[in-house]
Amino acid sequence: MSFKLTILGSNSAVPLIDRNPTSQLLNVNERFFLIDCGENTQVQLRKYGLSFQRIHHIFISHLHGDHYFGLIGLITSMHLLGRKKELHIYAHEQLKEIINIQLSASNTDLSFPLFFHNLSTNSEAILFEDDLITISNFLLDHTLNCSGFIFKEKKYKRRLDRKKIEHFNIHYNFFTSLMKGRDYIKDDVMIKNSELTRDPEFFHSYAFCSDTSFSKEIISRVKNIDVLYHETTFAKDVLERARETGHSTTHQAGQIAKRAKVKLLITGHYSQRYTDLSILLEETKEVFQNSMLSYSGMTFDFNTLYK
Amino acid sequence: MSFKLTILGSNSAVPLIDRNPTSQLLNVNERFFLIDCGENTQVQLRKYGLSFQRIHHIFISHLHGDHYFGLIGLITSMHLLGRKKELHIYAHEQLKEIINIQLSASNTDLSFPLFFHNLSTNSEAILFEDDLITISNFLLDHTLNCSGFIFKEKKYKRRLDRKKIEHFNIHYNFFTSLMKGRDYIKDDVMIKNSELTRDPEFFHSYAFCSDTSFSKEIISRVKNIDVLYHETTFAKDVLERARETGHSTTHQAGQIAKRAKVKLLITGHYSQRYTDLSILLEETKEVFQNSMLSYSGMTFDFNTLYK
Numbered sequence: 001m002s003f004k005l006t007i008l009g010s011n012s013a014v015p016l017i018d019r020n021p022t023s024q025l026l027n028v029n030e031r032f033f034l035i036d037c038g039e040n041t042q043v044q045l046r047k048y049g050l051s052f053q054r055i056h057h058i059f060i061s062h063l064h065g066d067h068y069f070g071l072i073g074l075i076t077s078m079h080l081l082g083r084k085k086e087l088h089i090y091a092h093e094q095l096k097e098i099i100n101i102q103l104s105a106s107n108t109d110l111s112f113p114l115f116f117h118n119l120s121t122n123s124e125a126i127l128f129e130d131d132l133i134t135i136s137n138f139l140l141d142h143t144l145n146c147s148g149f150i151f152k153e154k155k156y157k158r159r160l161d162r163k164k165i166e167h168f169n170i171h172y173n174f175f176t177s178l179m180k181g182r183d184y185i186k187d188d189v190m191i192k193n194s195e196l197t198r199d200p201e202f203f204h205s206y207a208f209c210s211d212t213s214f215s216k217e218i219i220s221r222v223k224n225i226d227v228l229y230h231e232t233t234f235a236k237d238v239l240e241r242a243r244e245t246g247h248s249t250t251h252q253a254g255q256i257a258k259r260a261k262v263k264l265l266i267t268g269h270y271s272q273r274y275t276d277l278s279i280l281l282e283e284t285k286e287v288f289q290n291s292m293l294s295y296s297g298m299t300f301d302f303n304t305l306y307k
Numbered sequence: 308m309s310f311k312l313t314i315l316g317s318n319s320a321v322p323l324i325d326r327n328p329t330s331q332l333l334n335v336n337e338r339f340f341l342i343d344c345g346e347n348t349q350v351q352l353r354k355y356g357l358s359f360q361r362i363h364h365i366f367i368s369h370l371h372g373d374h375y376f377g378l379i380g381l382i383t384s385m386h387l388l389g390r391k392k393e394l395h396i397y398a399h400e401q402l403k404e405i406i407n408i409q410l411s412a413s414n415t416d417l418s419f420p421l422f423f424h425n426l427s428t429n430s431e432a433i434l435f436e437d438d439l440i441t442i443s444n445f446l447l448d449h450t451l452n453c454s455g456f457i458f459k460e461k462k463y464k465r466r467l468d469r470k471k472i473e474h475f476n477i478h479y480n481f482f483t484s485l486m487k488g489r490d491y492i493k494d495d496v497m498i499k500n501s502e503l504t505r506d507p508e509f510f511h512s513y514a515f516c517s518d519t520s521f522s523k524e525i526i527s528r529v530k531n532i533d534v535l536y537h538e539t540t541f542a543k544d545v546l547e548r549a550r551e552t553g554h555s556t557t558h559q560a561g562q563i564a565k566r567a568k569v570k571l572l573i574t575g576h577y578s579q580r581y582t583d584l585s586i587l588l589e590e591t592k593e594v595f596q597n598s599m600l601s602y603s604g605m606t607f608d609f610n611t612l613y614k
Contacts (some may be wrong), residue, residue: 039380040347063412071345105370
């Protein structure tokens with residue numbers, strides 16, 4: 001299955017000419033998940049040939065503008081272009097009001113159903129799950145309520161326990177139902193699903209982690225994740241400013257990646273003060289060698305990225 | 308005095324890769340007035356080397372997103388970059404709530420004073436006036452309450468009537484005060500200002516007119532204006548769609564320019580359906596020869612444009 005991450009923007013608060021604010025698109029087997037939506041995200045999607053009408057789920061980490069100011073424009077364009085399919089937004093509660101007041105000001109009655117799902121400010125949850133993927137949030141340590149997101153691909157649906165299947169002589173017509181987690185019921189026989197199947201295995205996994213101060217809690221949340229996107233807003237010598245503003249340095253992001261034993265660290269959310277980002281990469285690598293910068297337009301193909 | 312208009316975006320509702328939604332910057336002797344502020348305007352300003360911290364007055368024609376979605380991002384960046392000077396926004400009433408709810412969601416206490424001035428939905432007024440310029444709004448005919456804006460440069464402050472000045476033997480120390488409109492008072496003598504000065508003359512004048520259906524009322528409003536920016540969202544054969552959506556065709560814009568006897572017509576707010584805009588220019592010229600297209604990055608210098 002395909003599992004690709006395209007960076008639409010990886011700059012911090014103030015957008016620059018070639019550095020858009022945060023947004024990225026995750027393609028899991030042609031299902032498209034948008035993570036954050038800074039200003040101009042809709043144009044970035046166009047620029048890289050990514051259809052925004054195929055996005056059905058948008059995850060907004062927090063309500064600093066560089067993570068969501070592009071959302072109202074994206075929604076409006078989806079509407080103007082005649083979208084019919086529903087759109088789900090996972091964000092902190094106030095975003096619904098922010099979007100709705102703007103739709104109301106322009107007398108816009110959307111052409112498609114829009115659903116808001118509130119992120120809790122103090123707990124973590126599975127936000128979305130289907131046959132392919134489980135998406136959950138976890139709490140970050142920022143100056144506003146802020147969530148990271150974890151995307152875990154399922155290699156299969158529930159896995160059949162072949163020995164048990166043979167033992168009970170279950171016909172293959174039941175396999176799909178069992179893989180979806182249903183119990184086996186036929187004639188007078190009823191066997192619990194848990195006796196016949198095992199939990200799904202994860203295939204690729206990805207954690208998005210911006211904006212946040214260094215926090216040990218994050219290490220346990222992203223433990224053994226394949227690919228971690230972690231902000232490196234500042235170089236290592238700007239530790240105090242990072243702490244004050246709820247951000248991380250290169251060394252701190254490297255520490256998280258190292259201690260969580262991830263396979264690859266992608267950095268981002270760069271402060272506008274850095275014209276040349278190579279210093280940030282060098283510093284990150286001092287702690288965690290397998291690190292990469294992210295630029296608008298880069299696509300990371302997980303099938304070839306870290307194996 | 309300099310009087311220059313830079314186009315930051317001239318596309319209609321859906322932004323394209325190289326065609327930003329509406330925004331333009333008017334520079335009157337190094338005073339900067341922003342007209343509309345579609346998504347990504349702040350980056351357009353950067354791209355063309357225009358400092359957004361020098362803008363003190365922003366005029367928003369109406370609350371369709373392609374005319375204001377970039378405003379919250381611009382205000383936020385002004386704040387993040389430490390602006391101190393006040394900013395005035397002239398817009399329909401609901402914009403204040405839209406901006407404030409977003410500032411509140413991010414706990415932003417702006418570093419500078421922000422003033423909102425409500426545009427009336429049914430009357431026209433002088434919005435701003437100083438020694439250099441008079442800025443007023445007029446009503447357009449759109450699907451939402453929508454204002455055009457007229458910028459009239461004053462060649463001078465009030466003009467002294469030299470004969471009267473000599474007649475009353477007034478010392479030149481009083482000239483500045485008289486040109487500002489004050490009465491002459493010295494010892495027991497008091498002479499009304501209107502006896503000693505005449506109204507200022509206008510030098511350059513500019514009218515911004517988007518979005519609107521064809522409307523005869525507009526002709527009287529923009530009569531004898533030097534330069535008219537008027538939308539040509541559609542070609543002449545899309546008349547019905549133009550009417551339904553509150554927009555104008557090329558021929559309609561040409562008619563307004565012709566009957567108002569303006570010197571130059573600049574077109575804009577092009578529908579995304581037109582990849583090649585030359586057809587729109589050709590059609591406009593069929594009615595009004597002195598017409599030009601507008602593209603992002605173009606600067607019109609009024610001192611050399613139409614004289």
